[in-house]
Amino acid sequence: MQIDRHCDFHMHTSYSDGTGSIEDMTEAAISVGLRQITITDHMPLPFATYYAMEREQIQTYRREISAAQRRYSNRLQIKMGLEMEYIETISPWIEEICGLGWDSLICSIHYLPGDGQMRLVNGSLTEFNALYELHGRDGHKLCRTYYETLQAGYATGLFNIAGHLDVINKYNSANIYFDEDSTWYRSLVDDTLESIKQQGMSLEINTGGFNHPKSQQYPNRWIIDRALAKRIPLVLSSDAHNPQSVGQHFNTTGSW
Numbered sequence: 001m002q003i004d005r006h007c008d009f010h011m012h013t014s015y016s017d018g019t020g021s022i023e024d025m026t027e028a029a030i031s032v033g034l035r036q037i038t039i040t041d042h043m044p045l046p047f048a049t050y051y052a053m054e055r056e057q058i059q060t061y062r063r064e065i066s067a068a069q070r071r072y073s074n075r076l077q078i079k080m081g082l083e084m085e086y087i088e089t090i091s092p093w094i095e096e097i098c099g100l101g102w103d104s105l106i107c108s109i110h111y112l113p114g115d116g117q118m119r120l121v122n123g124s125l126t127e128f129n130a131l132y133e134l135h136g137r138d139g140h141k142l143c144r145t146y147y148e149t150l151q152a153g154y155a156t157g158l159f160n161i162a163g164h165l166d167v168i169n170k171y172n173s174a175n176i177y178f179d180e181d182s183t184w185y186r187s188l189v190d191d192t193l194e195s196i197k198q199q200g201m202s203l204e205i206n207t208g209g210f211n212h213p214k215s216q217q218y219p220n221r222w223i224i225d226r227a228l229a230k231r232i233p234l235v236l237s238s239d240a241h242n243p244q245s246v247g248q249h250f251n252t253t254g255s256w
Contacts, residue, residue, distance in 0.1 A: 086153030139178025208239030
């Protein structure tokens with residue numbers, strides 16, 4: 001498999017839940033030999049979260065990235081993007097933000113609805129357990145909600161990269177919540193990959209997963225193989241939230 005290890009398509013700055021400025025992340029990318037990065041802070045949301053950009057910051061964010069593009073033009077290609085949250089009930093909000101014009105828009109699921117509020121899929125173990133309980137401790141039901149929500153997001157045609165596809169398995173070591181080898185699970189993933197293909201999207205290999213409990217990239221190797229068989233383009237993403245993590249694990253061998 002050929003993949004460009006000198007491009008990082010997913011990172012966060014202090015505009016959302018990162019700790020570095022746009023300049024900090026840019027300088028870090030240059031220091032590790034990258035040729036291209038995409039700044040993809042979490043999109044603003046119409047409700048309070050600890051990680052999303054504030055809506056009133058979005059134009060400042062865009063201007064600062066544009067300034068960095070000019071300032072570093074002879075050293076690094078910088079793309080302007082966002083990591084989008086697909087939530088059907090806020091579709092007009094999402095469409096308005098997408099309509100501002102971006103180089104890259106990642107479609108990810110962090111929240112799923114439950115018990116009258118949004119519950120984190122990839123937050124703490126306590127948060128995941130609460131979501132699991134709300135799905136009747138039924139891993140099949142939870143996975144179906146997650147992957148079908150992703151498919152609905154892709155079907156909008158608004159996005160060009162599928163983010164951390166199987167992050168639902170973050171705490172699923174030893175298949176304690178659901179069986180990742182089961183026919184029903186693999187069928188859900190296959191249907192989701194087909195949605196990605198139909199929309200002409202790319203699939204990210206997210207190396208931030210090496211810092212999570214299962215210590216592996218998202219998605220799993222077998223999913224990468226299925227994506228390759230479907231001729232879905234792959235891009236490499238660190239999901240860095242600080243300058244030290246830009247390009248993290250890009251040279252890890254034996255995983256993709």
